[in-house]
Amino acid sequence: MPDTRKLKYDTSALRTLTAEDLDALEIGAGILGTGGGGNPYMGKLLALEALKAGYKMQILATDAIESDALCMSIGGIGAPVVGVERLREGREGLRCLRAMEDLIRTPIDAIVCEEIGGANSMNPLVTGALGGLPVLDCDGMGRAFPEMQMTTFSIYGHSSTPSVMCDLHGNAVIFSHAVSEVGHERMARACVVAQGGAAMLATAPMQAHYVHQYGIPKSYTKAIALGEAVIKARKEQEDPIAAVCDLEGGRRIFTGKITDLKRHLRGGFAIGDLELSGFDDCSGQTASVAIQNEFLIFKRNGKVEVTVPDLIVLLDVDTGYPITTEMLRYGQRVAVVAIPAPELLRSSRALEVVGPSAFGYPEITFSPLPTASRKAA
Amino acid sequence: MPDTRKLKYDTSALRTLTAEDLDALEIGAGILGTGGGGNPYMGKLLALEALKAGYKMQILATDAIESDALCMSIGGIGAPVVGVERLREGREGLRCLRAMEDLIRTPIDAIVCEEIGGANSMNPLVTGALGGLPVLDCDGMGRAFPEMQMTTFSIYGHSSTPSVMCDLHGNAVIFSHAVSEVGHERMARACVVAQGGAAMLATAPMQAHYVHQYGIPKSYTKAIALGEAVIKARKEQEDPIAAVCDLEGGRRIFTGKITDLKRHLRGGFAIGDLELSGFDDCSGQTASVAIQNEFLIFKRNGKVEVTVPDLIVLLDVDTGYPITTEMLRYGQRVAVVAIPAPELLRSSRALEVVGPSAFGYPEITFSPLPTASRKAA
Incomplete structure (x- = not known):
């Protein structure tokens, strides 16, 4: 597919994340994860690897992109315990992105975070970095939840199929249609468990105006600020x-x-x-x-x-x-x-x-x- | 998609099945099913419904079709006990066929039976009838087996993905790639169980020469002959x-x-x-x-x-x-x-x-x- 993408945002609006931002995000995403969402440290390792390899990790406010831009939400699916035992291979999200673009025959403009809590805060950044796309500064949960139908995107009416799921082994599954958001969750979860317990899943793209309206706002800046506050308090011997x-x-x-x-x-x-x-x-x-x-x-x-x-x-x-x-x-x-x-x-x-x-x-x-x-x- | 299909076989070679043939097939497929493959009676009910609605059920020898014809194998996936409790809706196979044609952007020329044993002998006939395609007189097992990787097609080297799975609820899943035939089976089975236990699954199309070489030959004529022999023996008070x-x-x-x-x-x-x-x-x-x-x-x-x-x-x-x-x-x-x-x-x-x-x-x-x-x- 020739890359016919026209940037739907002003690059000056991008915020490029540093390794320090990722350190703060690790803490902030852990706090917002309320115990779940996968271990953010494991997620950070993959993100740091991408940074070291020269990929750029950039976030963008949801109102700084054209309203018809196509945004793809992505997250890891599995059990947290498995996530710790089995490192992701790292390119599952990129494979989801390319498979989705191939499926809908349209390039994706931006990545969206399904879940800011835990490792799922890091996964979209890696996908965006490897795919050359910004990640919108929002998410679908504002925390972590155990199941896919629990995003604000699904709750307020977006149908998450067709979706694409890729695991580290190379398995790739497209859920073309699910009769309900819960049915989608059930099938995808069963597939993941059958294949060892960890995969990335990208849901049906949304237009940016929908993401702006129904995403939880400023998730990345909020999580990074939380982490920075903890780090600063510790340094200054205040109460984190x-x-x-x-x-x-x-x-x-x-x-x-x-x-x-x-x-x-x-x-x-x-x-x-x-x-x-x-x-x-x-x-x-x-x-x-x-x-x-x-x-x-x-x-x-x-x-x-x-x-x-x-x-x-x-x-x-x-x-x-x-x-x-x-x-x-x-x-x-x-x-x-x-x-x-x-x-x-x-x-x-x-x-x-x-x-x-x-x-x-x-x-x-x-x-x-x-x-x-x-x-x- | 415009129908650009050119018939790759001589229509005079087709054998059109009758309701009596289905009665015999029910018995013969039950025998070759060695206890499994789904209850053939339940399968026959759907096949008879299609016959009554005027659809033609036609079988074709594997050497009576051009060697590059595209043949799609199909079968039900689930547990036999569930198959008895839950009737298929009847058009799952047709949805698989259309989804596969859409996926590969090429029309399918003929249907292939994954498993002659049990209800899976009837399912391809229904799909062929509703889709206007003949069913090749062969199958991938010559009997029934519990898992998908157990077809001769898989055993002798055909990769069964991309595959398409549709259930009666309307769920549709594409397994784009599986790292192994067993991995494909595991994911598809888990999906089916998660959604209630019964679906149709169409595997990646094969060329007719491959089907001819590695399919179990004459499965339909053999199964029908078996059933006829039982019926005849009973009628003539001989030992069936x-x-x-x-x-x-x-x-x-x-x-x-x-x-x-x-x-x-x-x-x-x-x-x-x-x-x-x-x-x-x-x-x-x-x-x-x-x-x-x-x-x-x-x-x-x-x-x-x-x-x-x-x-x-x-x-x-x-x-x-x-x-x-x-x-x-x-x-x-x-x-x-x-x-x-x-x-x-x-x-x-x-x-x-x-x-x-x-x-x-x-x-x-x-x-x-x-x-x-x-x-x-």
Whole structure:
């Protein structure tokens, strides 16, 4: 296919990311990952490799591209535990991009991040770098979620098929049509598990105006700023957890030690529960967190306090570094931070897909955290 | 896509099938199905519906079509038990055909049967009828096998991707590339199970000369002749089991009653074992048959006598009708007939894929049944 692409954006609007940006993004994406989305460190290794090889990693505001530009959302699919054990080969996303362009016989103008949380923040940057395309400064979740139908793009009406899935072995699958977004998720997940548990999946392209309207805004600049705040606080011996809360309008809701931890893999998902015993100002209290790849439900003394889609984040109490579900260990001392979910995840339409009932907790009603104190990224 | 197809065969060479042919095929395909391949009765219902609606079902010898004609093999994928519980919608195969033509941007000239055993004998006829294409008089198994990589087409070097899979819900998946024939099977099977257990799958087209060289010859005429022999024997009050043996060079190796039966579904497959207690000239003997969708291993008094790929067929001792695995019942009186496998399934290359070790019996060596007495179909 001859490259007939005309740039649909002004190159002066591009922000080129550095290795330092990736270090900050690793921390910020880990925080927004609420325990899931794949280990951001593993994702960063591939991104750094691409940087070292001379590829440019560039992000672009969603309003800095022409409204009819064709944008392809991409993310890794699999279980976080597998992601740690098996490094991606690195070009799965590029193969998805080329297969998609071949399928729709139109060049793609920009890459979109499906999920800013965890490794999935890095994957689109690698695809964009290798493919010579910018990544829009937004994402489809504003955090991490375990399933594909949980993007704002799907929630607000975009059909994610035809999609393309490529794994490190060289398998390539096109989901031409799925009868529902959930059906698409089921088929793709089953395929991934059958082939070893890790692949990249690119969904049907969207026009930029749709991405601008329904993407979670400024995900990359926000995640990088979060990471920078943690790094700066540590350097200046300030409290990194307070810095995170300050930037995202979050609250530190618990401080405790992990006293019990149950995790297992089921159908490609990491399912589990952890128990916390409080110390410092939480002394004498207990808490628990329910896990489905991400941290879903926070209870204090057996009573529900924070639920998905609001963000429940576990940070190392000393360093402020985020802890992903696969890195949880008995005896860890953690701070639990609650961050209000973006507005697009709080509509009744969104709550059907990403509220507690969607995760098997029909008895729990979502009570949104207050958002007043959130700073702009 | 404009229909630029030029007929690559002489229409006078076509044999048009009747409802009576389908009745005979139902029995013959049941016999060659060795217990698997989906219930042929359920397949026949859809074929009869197409006949009644005025569609023509035509078969064509593999040497009666130009050698460069493009032939697409098709079959149902799923577990037999599911096939009985869920009728296909009927146009899955046609959707596969049109999606494949669209994918390769070339019209298909003829349909090929992946598996003559069971319902998969009927599926290609329905696709051919609805699509206006003949079905070549051959197949890729000469019997039924549980997995896709077990066709002679795959065994002798054809890569079955890109393939197209469509289910009754409307889901459509293209497997663009699989790193191996087994990898293709694993992904497709997982997808099917994720979406409810039944779909049609069309594999990458082959040229007619390849089909002629590596297909199992005359599968349809052979299966129809087998069914006719059973029907004729019953009408004339002769022994239908002897008629089956006579036509296929088979031997009646056991006569007994089912005294124990274990079956369960695992990953979309019907797995199990049955025990037989002999009567008539087998009085005092016991036998067992191991099942993986099909009947795999026959033992007499604990000693292996017949193994896959040779055909182990269970027939109702009175009617001569074949019994599929999902129709097995405690107390049934059955005759076990052993039929030598076609030569293409007996090479060392084939035995790696369809010999006992491929089914988890590395300790059992295939000892081919003698083929001397086989009649031409």
